[in-house]
Every structure is written in C-alpha cells, then in structure tokens.
Amino acid sequence: GIQVEQSPPDLILQEGANSTLRCNFSDSVNNLQWFHQNPWGQLINLFYIPSGTKQNGRLSATTVATERYSLLYISSSQTTDSGVYFCAVEPNIGGTSYGKLTFGQGTILTVHP
Amino acid sequence: KAGVTQTPRYLIKTRGQQVTLSCSPISGHRSVSWYQQTPGQGLQFLFEYFSETQRNKGNFPGRFSGRQFSNSRSEMNVSTLELGDSALYLCASSLAETGTYEQYFGPGTRLTVT
Numbered sequence: 001g002i003q004v005e006q007s008p009p010d011l012i013l014q015e016g017a018n019s020t021l022r023c024n025f026s027d028s029v030n031n032l033q034w035f036h037q038n039p040w041g042q043l044i045n046l047f048y049i050p051s052g053t054k055q056n057g058r059l060s061a062t063t064v065a066t067e068r069y070s071l072l073y074i075s076s077s078q079t080t081d082s083g084v085y086f087c088a089v090e091p092n093i094g095g096t097s098y099g100k101l102t103f104g105q106g107t108i109l110t111v112h113p
Numbered sequence: 114k115a116g117v118t119q120t121p122r123y124l125i126k127t128r129g130q131q132v133t134l135s136c137s138p139i140s141g142h143r144s145v146s147w148y149q150q151t152p153g154q155g156l157q158f159l160f161e162y163f164s165e166t167q168r169n170k171g172n173f174p175g176r177f178s179g180r181q182f183s184n185s186r187s188e189m190n191v192s193t194l195e196l197g198d199s200a201l202y203l204c205a206s207s208l209a210e211t212g213t214y215e216q217y218f219g220p221g222t223r224l225t226v227t
Binding site: 003100103 | 150
C-alpha cells in the first residue's frame with residue numbers, strides 16, 4: 001500500500017518562531033489532508049490539499065503532487081499550536097480507494113512561551 | 114451544519130465482552146469511515162461504508178464489524194474484546210463524490226478494555 005512519511009517526528013519551538021512540516025508519499029493521490037489532533041483526540045481539519053497551495057491565517061500548505069510531497073508552514077507560532085500534526089492520503093487507484101486514509105506517524109509540535 | 118457525532122465518548126469494558134459504537138455523519142454525507150488509534154500502531158483504517166454497503170476494509174480480524182443505515186448513520190461492533198482493543202475509535206464522514214474526498218472526523222470514542 002501507499003507509504004506516508006512525516007518529518008520531523010518532534011519539533012520544539014519558542015513562541016513566535018516559524019516552522020515547516022513535511023509529508024512524503026509513495027504514490028499518486030486524490031486526497032491529501034493535514035490535521036491537528038487536539039488534546040482530547042479529535043482530528044481538526046487544517047487543509048484538504050491534493051495539489052497546489054492554500055493559506056488560512058498563519059498556516060499555509062503546499063502539495064507538489066508530481067514530486068509526491070506536501071509541506072505545512074506555521075508562522076509566528078503560538079502555544080496553542082502545540083499538539084500532533086498528521087498528514088493523511090488517499091491513493092488514486094483507478095479512481096478511488098473508497099474512503100481509506102493512510103496516515104503518517106505525525107509530528108509532535110511543542111511551542112514554549 | 115452540525116459536525117460528526119460519536120457516542121458514547123468513553124467506554125470501559127471487560128475482556129470477552131462486546132461493544133457497539135455509533136457515528137452520525139454530517140448531514141448529506143453518504144460515506145462513513147472508521148479508524149483505530151493506538152500509541153503503538155498509530156491511526157489505522159478499519160472500514161468504509163457508502164449507501165449501506167461496505168466498500169473497503171482494513172486489516173483487522175473478523176471480530177471487528179460494522180454497518181450503515183439508510184440515514185447514513187453507522188455503527189461498529191467489536192466482539193470478544195481483547196486488552197489490545199483498548200484504543201481511540203474515530204469515525205469520519207465524506208461526500209465521497211469526484212473531487213470532494215475530504216473527510217471530517219468526529220470526537221472519537223475512547224474504549225478501555227480491562
């Protein structure tokens with residue numbers, strides 16, 4: 001099946017710093033999503049970005065589908081950005097793989113005041 | 114629009130028992146997927162239902178089963194619980210139409226097996 005690798009596994013920042021999280025995937029995809037998991041376990045949608053670039057406030061994401069990677073940028077980080085960030089993909093297998101997201105292992109982000 | 118809801122939020126069961134978890138998707142969404150999250154294995158896909166039909170299944174034993182009703186609500190059942198079934202169970206819903214595969218997750222059900 002498709003492989004998803006996230007880096008770095010852990011990231012420690014001071015408030016106000018910028019960061020870049022990376023997601024590499026092994027096959028073409030028709031869905032790529034970035035999530036932030038809150039302390040209670042819920043996955044919060046950040047971006048649906050199978051290709052291209054999107055921005056939402058201090059966060060932005062870019063997916064280069066032809067090179068099979070995606071980047072999540074966090075600018076001017078805040079302590080509330082702390083948590084686990086997941087990249088997840090659904091491969092393009094003859095059109096769809098029917099609702100199966102494959103997740104990376106996540107990046108644990110800690111932002112200190 | 115209301116988000117994805119899951120009930121119950123927390124559950125404690127004894128080894129050997131069975132459990133049923135419920136998921137109500139976002140209104141209009143016809144696809145529901147289920148995932149298991151554990152510290153050791155991360156987030157793993159269980160199965161996906163669309164219009165009451167299971168279209169996809171992950172690598173889990175037959176003790177894990179599910180179904181979907183005509184209103185798109187879904188349930189998953191785990192029989193003969195084992196200690197290793199302790200996990201956070203997440204469901205997600207999607208329109209699942211061409212170009213719109215984005216999944217939206219519920220808050221999860223945290224299952225503890227003792």
